[in-house]
Amino acid sequence: MAKRDLDLGEDKVLLEHVRRTGKGFYITFSILVALTLWGIYAYLTQYRYGLGVTGLSRQIFWGVYITNFVFFIGISHAGTFISAILRVAKAEWRRPISRSAELTTVFILLFGVGSVLVDLGRPDRMLYVIRYPHFRSPLLWDVICITTYLTVSSICLYLALIPDVALLRDLGEKRKWLYQVLALGYRGTERQRHLLDRGISFMAILVIPVMITVHTVVSFVFAMTIQPMWHSAIFGPYFVVGAIFSGIAAVIVAIAVIRKVFHLEAYLKPVHFNNLGILLLVMTLLWFYFTAAEYVTVFYGSEPGEMSIFWSKLTGRFSLLFWIDFVLCFLIPLPILAFRKTRTILGTFIASTSIIIGMWLERFVIIVPTLTQQRLSIERAIYIPTWVEWSILAGCISFFLLLYLFFVKLFPIVPIWEVREGREKSIVEVGERIKTYLPGGGKE
Amino acid sequence: MEIDRRGLLKAAGLSLLGLVGGSVWYVISRAKLPEPSPTPKTLVGKKWGMVIDLKKCWGTDGCTDCIDVCHRVHNVPRFGNPKDEIKWIWTVPYEKAFPEHQLEFIEEDVRARPVPVLCNQCDNPPCIKYCPTKATWRREDGVVMMDYHRCIGCRYCMAGCPYGSRSFNWKNPRPFIKKINFDFPTRTKGVVEKCNFCQERLIQGLLPACVEACKERALIFGDLNDPDSDVRRILRSRHTIQRHSELGTKPKVFYVL
Amino acid sequence: MYDSGKVMAGLVIFGCLVTSPIWYNALTGKSGYIPKPKIVTDKKQCIEPKEYIRTRHKDLLKDWRESVVRKGIRTYTGSDKKRYTMSLTRTCMNCHSNKLDEFCLQCHNYMGVTNNCWDCHAYPKGT
Known part of the structure; x- marks a missing residue:
């Protein structure tokens, strides 16, 4: 790379968190490792004694783990939505947040897959899905879509990482050997830049349909059965909307924390939170629309099997969870996000946290009530998750954060090259582009 | 030592070829095992079905003979709590077994009467579609089978069954079996199980254990493809009902009142 | 080849580690062990040779x-x-x-x- 490129100027602050390791890191690290180990211990207990250590029963045989599966896969839609769709739409403000979004996608996906594996009665036989595949089973569609999604989104993350890795290598940072290998000989020549650009654009377009299929297929796990309130054609888009909804919320929380901890106030500005907040507002309204469409249809049709579940959610045993979910997903975020005055960093942070918790509950309230009152409800089944299930959830989240932390220790979380490209090229480009929108100006 | 790209690719290609060739040779070199031959008693061209005569069943109060014998011969564990419960055949109140029947003006007594329920051995079984490993499937004679060697324990078939006929082994079942029947395997923790229409007895030319055990002869078993069989005779002469026939699963367990 | 010394040393160590179970058994005299499955039956022949x-x-x-x-x-x-x-x-x-x-x-x-x-x-x- 040219000498000029190595002079980072004010962007030096973006490398601070790679260069310096403070006390905070070690404290966070230890807590996360402890929680992760605790989660592993919980899983080993389950592995040894069987799924009987959970609160699951003959009647309610899916619970926290399947909720986690749907929830984590949902969060993973963040990266694609923000990074790919905004990239394709040439939304310039995406630049500093694209990497943290992509990172969330890749890492949380691992735990989505993991949650299903944790739920298996015979995890030792999990590869039978590949050895004796039955393609009529929606679970196999999941396997195919999620592996594709994981592959494609990992490539997206990696491609956009290459120029920064090359920069770290040329700056002669610690762990140069790692950067040397990962940079794949990238020197930032005109041709390399062009190829990389094309690669990134191609992957960004490819990942969007993959993302839509992934969550549609996840919803199919439920929608393809003939259980009341699962067997619904709206489930595909409903789940996709819910996924993007929780995904954007996760990214807002992530960048709010990153901004504070790494002092990146100059890069992650109120405008980013405002713009993401507007997107989140749209998703809040869409989520409400889909939820309303689903419940009103069921209510008006009044099919007895569905109604018993409908009432168990609205006024019955699950009403508390259902209404908390509604408050967290709609009533709290809506006013905060609707007004410019409250759509601040703190405001969007609060709204997003509320949405993340609410969406976990929403998945739970979709999955569990149907199982308590299937067509043949015999016993009054009760499901109270045990410590094992909560510990594994905590372990998954901690392990996710741990991976995130490791990544941040090794690579800049705000893509330096994208910020620079924005500064050096895009300002002119965008100006040119706007001219083409206007009468008489610019090239067609 | 210098290796250029072309050389590396050549070497890699050759090694790959060796690996593939080797494994192919390994497969071919193993001669085929002798083919198993069907027994004279192997049941071909049949379609097993059952009729449950509820009037006869209600003849004796509190009888659980069919349940006891089934659970004994199939090593079904008893946990003594509804959470871990495993059952192949059991009873539910009439109104739960046939919720679609309007029972508003019927006597209270009938609503609560016990109806024996088991896997319906559907002719169009929804459960088998969901299994990601083909661990459950419909055999040619209509029995919906479970392969405990292949079940990964995802419980998707339980979500697919609208009758709740399937149970999951939440714990190691062995300690909860009073007396093991050595002629039938137990299951391990982590697999799904259900009624198998006593296929292990059918193959020996015997009737299912529950049918044999019923003193009232309320359970009638036979070949639905044979017009002269007992089941077909009853189906011809009396009004029979199936559980949730509106779901298109074509249950092969029929009830007469 | 770069660092041929290091590579060779590494290979030797790797080889030793991989073959260590063999050495262990040879040294402790367990290599001569032959399993002797006991057959208790009056039949002369299994179902196949x-x-x-x-x-x-x-x-x-x-x-x-x-x-x-x-x-x-x-x-x-x-x-x-x-x-x-x-x-x-x-x-x-x-x-x-x-x-x-x-x-x-x-x-x-x-x-x-x-x-x-x-x-x-x-x-x-x-x-």
Whole structure:
């Protein structure tokens, strides 16, 4: 790379968190490792004694783990939505947040897959899905879509990482050997830049349909059965909307924390939170629309099997969870996000946290009530998750954060090259582009 | 030592070829095992079905003979709590077994009467579609089978069954079996199980254990493809009902009142 | 080649580590151990020739399993045209009725093979 490129100027602050390791890191690290180990211990207990250590029963045989599966896969839609769709739409403000979004996608996906594996009665036989595949089973569609999604989104993350890795290598940072290998000989020549650009654009377009299929297929796990309130054609888009909804919320929380901890106030500005907040507002309204469409249809049709579940959610045993979910997903975020005055960093942070918790509950309230009152409800089944299930959830989240932390220790979380490209090229480009929108100006 | 790209690719290609060739040779070199031959008693061209005569069943109060014998011969564990419960055949109140029947003006007594329920051995079984490993499937004679060697324990078939006929082994079942029947395997923790229409007895030319055990002869078993069989005779002469026939699963367990 | 010294040293260490179990057994004198599965039966002949059973009993049992569970076929015709019921507990164990650790586990332990047949298939005298 040219000498000029190595002079980072004010962007030096973006490398601070790679260069310096403070006390905070070690404290966070230890807590996360402890929680992760605790989660592993919980899983080993389950592995040894069987799924009987959970609160699951003959009647309610899916619970926290399947909720986690749907929830984590949902969060993973963040990266694609923000990074790919905004990239394709040439939304310039995406630049500093694209990497943290992509990172969330890749890492949380691992735990989505993991949650299903944790739920298996015979995890030792999990590869039978590949050895004796039955393609009529929606679970196999999941396997195919999620592996594709994981592959494609990992490539997206990696491609956009290459120029920064090359920069770290040329700056002669610690762990140069790692950067040397990962940079794949990238020197930032005109041709390399062009190829990389094309690669990134191609992957960004490819990942969007993959993302839509992934969550549609996840919803199919439920929608393809003939259980009341699962067997619904709206489930595909409903789940996709819910996924993007929780995904954007996760990214807002992530960048709010990153901004504070790494002092990146100059890069992650109120405008980013405002713009993401507007997107989140749209998703809040869409989520409400889909939820309303689903419940009103069921209510008006009044099919007895569905109604018993409908009432168990609205006024019955699950009403508390259902209404908390509604408050967290709609009533709290809506006013905060609707007004410019409250759509601040703190405001969007609060709204997003509320949405993340609410969406976990929403998945739970979709999955569990149907199982308590299937067509043949015999016993009054009760499901109270045990410590094992909560510990594994905590372990998954901690392990996710741990991976995130490791990544941040090794690579800049705000893509330096994208910020620079924005500064050096895009300002002119965008100006040119706007001219083409206007009468008489610019090239067609 | 210098290796250029072309050389590396050549070497890699050759090694790959060796690996593939080797494994192919390994497969071919193993001669085929002798083919198993069907027994004279192997049941071909049949379609097993059952009729449950509820009037006869209600003849004796509190009888659980069919349940006891089934659970004994199939090593079904008893946990003594509804959470871990495993059952192949059991009873539910009439109104739960046939919720679609309007029972508003019927006597209270009938609503609560016990109806024996088991896997319906559907002719169009929804459960088998969901299994990601083909661990459950419909055999040619209509029995919906479970392969405990292949079940990964995802419980998707339980979500697919609208009758709740399937149970999951939440714990190691062995300690909860009073007396093991050595002629039938137990299951391990982590697999799904259900009624198998006593296929292990059918193959020996015997009737299912529950049918044999019923003193009232309320359970009638036979070949639905044979017009002269007992089941077909009853189906011809009396009004029979199936559980949730509106779901298109074509249950092969029929009830007469 | 760069760093040939280091690479060679690494290879030597790797080789030592990989072959260490062999050295360990040779030094402790365990290499001469031969498993002796005990056969307690008055029958002269297994369902197939000894050599075949020795090397292929695993495939045979797997075939039986597939055949009984998935195809519903329960009779096996041996290469000598004799018929047998395909059953681990009722055919194999009729002859090899001594404790598992005297027969099956003799070789399985030696070879480091584990299987979980007996988790489900119950057998009065065995586990």
